[in-house]
Amino acid sequence: MALSTEMIADFLQSVHPYDSLERAERHALAARITPQTYAPGDDIYELGQGLEALFIIYRGEVAIRDETSAPLSQLSKRNSFGERALMRGGVAATSARALGDTVLLALPTADFMALQKSSAAARRFFDRTPAPQPAKPSLATQRVDSLMSTPALCCTPEDSAQQAARIMRDARVSALCVTEGETLQGIVTNRDLSGKILAEARDFATPVSQIMTPAPVTLPPSAIGSDVLHLMMERRIGHVPIVAAGKLVGIVTQTDLTRVQAVNSGEIVAEIARANSAEQMALVTARIPQLLMQLTASGLSHNVVTRLITDIADAATRCLLALGEAKLGPPPVPYLWLACGSQGRQEQTGVSDQDNCLILHDDMRPEDDVYFEALANFVCDGLNTCGYVYCPGDMMAREARWRQPLQVWRSYFETWIATPDKEAQMLASVMFDLRAIGGDASLFADLQSSTLENASKNSIFVSHMIANSLTHTPPLGLFRGFATLRDREHKNRIDMKHNGVVPVLDLGRVYALQGGLAQVNTRARLEAAAAAGVLSRSGGADLLAAYDFIAQTRLEHQAKQIKAGQAPDNFLAPSSLPDFERSHLRDAFVVVKTMQSALGHGRGMLG
Structure with missing residues (x-):
């Protein structure tokens, strides 16, 4: 022709x-x-x-x-x-x-x-790179290192309260970091001086160490402004020291935050922190779909939106833990509540169930589990009331299997790594996404590092994890490049979770395992893998761009459903997309499938 x-x-x-x-x-x-x-x-x-x-x-x-x-x-x-x-x-x-x-x-x-x-x-x-995001200053997008006051004004634990007051007066600040060398020991504020020195008529020569808040909560320089805002709202504090590699590098105050506009998620976190019951919190978390729609419509990238949405789940969990302790009394031994799944990765959207577990101190006695079972039920039931529905697979702390002493958790990971059968692969995949939410974080620090080291050195386990990561494939097929679902409910649609973002989540988890990388968030894992040489820079850039487009398309699909008064889901009709977006989505899936193929044939360094 x-x-x-x-x-x-x-x-x-x-x-x-x-x-x-x-x-x-x-x-x-x-x-x-x-x-x-x-x-x-x-x-x-x-x-x-x-x-x-x-x-x-x-x-x-x-x-x-x-x-x-x-x-x-x-x-x-x-x-x-x-x-x-x-x-x-x-x-x-x-x-x-x-x-x-x-x-x-x-x-x-x-x-x-x-x-x-x-x-x-x-x-x-x-152009396969993500569209540039708005340059408008925002707490949601600004890194803490661009907000913090540096160098932070400091005093020593031995300095007197009067000396500290004079430093604050002369510098016109409301708090000092208390340090020994470059190590943060505590923080002392105007409130400490008025409430503990003046109000109690104590000697002005009282050492700062006796009135400071020891071991204050801190954030790393890589945190974003909304992390500071949410922390201040939840803990009712006005100063957050910034610490990197154990050294004090700056401080962020409420005054620093007035330079940028706070996002609505901060108000939701604050309301949750003040709630006295799960029912009160549920009235607040009911606004999450509207918040997701507003954040997405404002042009924020998927990784920022999901971070903000996850912060709300974190705040709800910590509030429920506090309410649980108030009801049940102090815990018999230290514990740590952890989240896995999308909350663990800080990637929650408008459709999220709960995935969590408890690590208990090895000093616990069998009878102590009566307390922790009650606490776990209280928190899991509360989360369900707030809209974070029970995990269909019962991956929750209210199940005895996922509420165990630290030594049992060590044996879990050792067994999964040594005998990587199908169940072990599935459980390890979930548990490699753990993130501490509330309690004694020291219970997890060594477990995380030692498990990651042992797993990365076991070539058989890594091979099984690679095979497991390839079970979810992108929806590429005959219909304009897409393989759509055939069931009646979702006919001619693609599952943007299991066939969209999950294949990339699985790749990121394997790259982190291969490189011994501690990151849990998927985007952070891909960036770290490229920086560490687990992925080539070009391959990493391609996969990041593909992931961003897939995840952003999924989020925008949910935002459109919410705007239309529908419940958000993960099932997208390719025909609903303009030609431009449909073509780019197909190309993004091709990149993911190419990287899967490279990983499956031992070529994670695909350039």
């Missing part, structure tokens, strides 16, 4: 981004295109072959495969391919084969590059 320039130009008018071109520009571009015909089974190009053109499917279907010939994507009319190779020097990292009688339109590399320079629509379409 001979194609004239006019026919090609008419066809391009129905394909984005060429439909954005002026008629004369589109006609000139069509004149540079060469039609190519392929029979069923013909190779269009092979792995490692140099490409000299971008391909647009005019008719037929094309299978894209990785270097092991595993299918990555099946493309049809109006889809394009080859652009990634052209942007990376022209060498194909995949192969392409015609599945039927196929006609392709080949746009030479020089014209493809010129098109991107001349057309903003083309640049946006072929």
Whole structure:
């Protein structure tokens, strides 16, 4: 079939981004295109072959495969391919084969590059990096190191209360960090001076060590402003020291926060911290869907929105722990409440159940479990009341198996690593996402580091974890590159959780395991893996961009449902997306599948 320039130009008018071109520009571009015909089974190009053109499917279907010939994507009319190779020097990292009688339109590399320079629509379409976020200052996006006062004003534990007061008066500050060398020992505030010295008529020579708050809560420089806000609201404090590698590097005060606008999540955290029952908290957490919609609509990235949403769950959990202790009395031995799943990774969206466990001090006696069972039931029931429904798999502290002394937890991890059967792989996957929420954090610190070290050194366990991570695959198939669900309830939709973000979560967990990396958040794991050389920088950049697009699309889908008065879910109809977003989503899934294939064949360093 001979194609004239006019026919090609008419066809391009129905394909984005060429439909954005002026008629004369589109006609000139069509004149540079060469039609190519392929029979069923013909190779269009092979792995490692140099490409000299971008391909647009005019008719037929094309299978894209990785270097092991595993299918990555099946493309049809109006889809394009080859652009990634052209942007990376022209060498194909995949192969392409015609599945039927196929006609392709080949746009030479020089014209493809010129098109991107001349057309903003083309640049946006072929650019695989995330869209830049608004530059407007916001607590939700500003790192603490850009907010904190540095250097922090300090005194020593031996300094007198009067000396501390004079330092604060002269510097016009309301608090001092109490240090020995560079190590933070405590914090002393104006409130301490008035409430413990003046109000009690104590000697002005009283050492600061006797009136300070010892071992105050701190944050790292990598925290964001909303972390400070939520901490202040929940703990009712006005000063948060910033500590890196055990050394004091600055302090953030309420005054510092007035320079940027607080997000609504801070109000929700504050209301939860003041609640006296789960029922009161439930009235507050009912506003989470509206908050998610507002945060997403404001242009915040998925990782910031989910961080803010997770902060609310953390605050609710700690408040319930405090209410539980008030009801049951002090715990018989120290304990630590931990979250796993999306809360553990700080990735909660509008659809979240609860996943949690308890680590108890080894001094506990069997009869002490009566207390901790009651506490666990109180907190889990309260979370369920607040909308964090019970885990379908019973991965909760109210189950005796997940409420054990530290030595039992050590034996759990040792057994899972030594005998990585299917259940062990599943449990290890969940438990590698643990994050301390409330209680004695020292119960987890050594367990986390030693488990990670032992697991990363066990090649058999790592191999099993890799195999387990490949069980969730991106939804690539026949329908414009997507494999949609067939069940009646979700027909022609894709599961943006299990086939969207979960494959990337699994990859991030394995990369962290391979590199012995302590990060739990998926994005942080991918960044750390690239920095540590577990992933190549280009491979890491591709996977980060793909993850961002998939996760952002999922979040925006939920925000649209909430806006329409619907309950948010994870089931997205590809047909509901514009061509631009649908094409980019497909390309993001192709990247994920390529990285899965590389990991499965021992090539985690895919460039």
